[in-house]
Amino acid sequence: MKTTKLVYVTLSLLILGNTAVTVSGVESQQPNIVLLLADDLGGSDLHCYGHPYSRTPNIDSLARDGTRFIQFYATGATCCPARTGLMTSKYPATYPSYPANGGFADRVTVTELLKKQGYDTGHFGKWHIGPVQKPGTYGIDSINSSDEKQGGKKKQLGEERGRDAPIYDDAIKFIEQHKGGPFYVNVWGHISHNPVNPSDRLVKPWSELTVKDSDFPPQMYDKFNAVRKAGGDVDDAMRCYLADVQSLDDNVGRLLKRLDELGLRENTIVVFNSDQGADMTKASLGGLRFNQMGFNGPVRGGKHTHWEGGVRVPWIVRWPGHVPAGRTDKTSVLSGVDWLPTLCAITGIKINANKFDGEDVSAAWLGQGPHLRAKPLLWKTSSPGSESYIREGQWKLRHPTRRNGGEVELYNIAADPAESSNVADQHPDIVKTLSAKVQTWVASLPKDYVKTKDQED
Structure with a gap:
């Protein structure tokens, strides 16, 4: 049997600068x-x-x-x-x-x-x-x-x-x-x-x-x-x-x-x-x-x-x-x-x-509380002109492009997981914020993608 071990630690004190950490740990075999x-x-x-x-x-x-x-x-x-x-x-x-x-x-x-x-x-x-x-x-x-x-x-x-x-x-x-x-x-x-x-x-x-x-x-x-x-x-x-x-x-x-x-x-x-x-x-x-x-x-x-x-x-x-x-x-x-x-x-x-x-x-x-994301979730296909999506907090936004058309769509996923009610008009500030974030992300992506025979499965 391999002897690789993992130590689980609980931080009880952390002082930046002169770093002081007190820990309690239990040695355990890696899972x-x-x-x-x-x-x-x-x-x-x-x-x-x-x-x-x-x-x-x-x-x-x-x-x-x-x-x-x-x-x-x-x-x-x-x-x-x-x-x-x-x-x-x-x-x-x-x-x-x-x-x-x-x-x-x-x-x-x-x-x-x-x-x-x-x-x-x-x-x-x-x-x-x-x-x-x-x-x-x-x-x-x-x-x-x-x-x-x-x-x-x-x-x-x-x-x-x-x-x-x-x-x-x-x-x-x-x-x-x-x-x-x-x-x-x-x-x-x-x-x-x-x-x-x-x-x-x-x-x-x-x-x-x-x-x-x-x-x-x-x-x-x-x-x-x-x-x-x-x-x-x-x-x-x-x-x-x-x-x-x-x-x-x-x-x-x-x-x-x-x-x-x-x-x-x-x-x-x-x-x-x-x-x-x-x-x-x-x-x-x-x-x-x-x-x-x-x-x-x-x-x-x-x-x-x-x-x-x-x-x-x-x-x-x-x-x-x-x-x-x-x-x-x-x-x-x-x-x-x-x-x-x-x-x-x-x-x-x-x-x-x-x-x-x-x-x-x-x-x-581990059941230590819900995870609150620091980074939004983002989706887009590998095509320069495809639409993009962002989920941040309770909100999900569809950002269209000229190629695929349509309007900006905003949904409160916490209240409307079925995405049945577009509330973009009611929340222009949220639309502006999320649109800016998704556009910044899209701008960081490849400008061209290698074309392949099959990208769907």
Whole structure:
């Protein structure tokens, strides 16, 4: 077993100048870290996030035994941008070359930092963060990625245990091999990305399900109606979708059980997340798209948009004895860019916080109070003329450009998470302040981006 240790300290006195610090500390082994990332899973697709039908007892157990965050944001509305924020704590629009094709250049990754800290590192499942996928990339020791070919017919894993089962097999094997710790592992599945086509065995337990439109908010009605208009069966589509999600939960359960069997539960941080919200725009395109029944809750938009439905996603943290159990944090505003600096704070890695877009939000994880952001959250696609968004405090502003048109939109997210009432006219001072901040940020971004064949997934 490795002997890397971490000392948790509580500062009781700090005098600047002649610095005097008194501390009390408890020596502890550094925690293992497991990041479970779903793909296109809606903000309300889990039972613990309010889905009326879904069966996700294993993921729900993470919320029961840990803390569930309500205002967690992905750093992009498609797959690569969200992963970029998690890996580098930098907004994707800051890269002149789309990272799925150009990689992270000289930006440091969370896995590189942890590797230097003595962690064994692994990555299993979807990659979509650069052209090189071999051991050693980004400081990752073991890589078994299963990216599906973009722009063509998707590879359908579709085995009897669910299409993500092989990914979880590999992750569990990695954990077994490195049970002495500390280890960090990305487990990045494909569920519930298109195509959703689970086996008959997985769908059979859902055969009696009948969708009742009134069980959902109006945001889902357009999706239901589009499928029906195109000749699809909403009941069948929902059965397939929920069977796919349940297979993900089954595999999460296998991994959690193995952690328990290996005696690793108490010293392992397990996080469940989705890279962006469910696709609300393409359900009527035909074929397997009928099965895209992802549910973002009573919010606006979905994947491919920076409205709440596109970027507000599940975030559950379990770390027994450290993260409060059974807690729901409705106040803290967190982001994927916070992953790297928070893990650095927890594991004792020193970084220059000014070089990263995220913040250390460990206090919110540990139940020491809500996190109040010092930096705003920002979104923009990798295109010079695209619109941009900013979230600061309770406010979220859409800043249009001449190319995409429209008006400035301002929403009080605390009072109106559905972004249903544009209050820009009522708060001109806030519009002015946020517009200036987002314009300053946009001015700092690359003036041109390397054009690539595919920047959507």
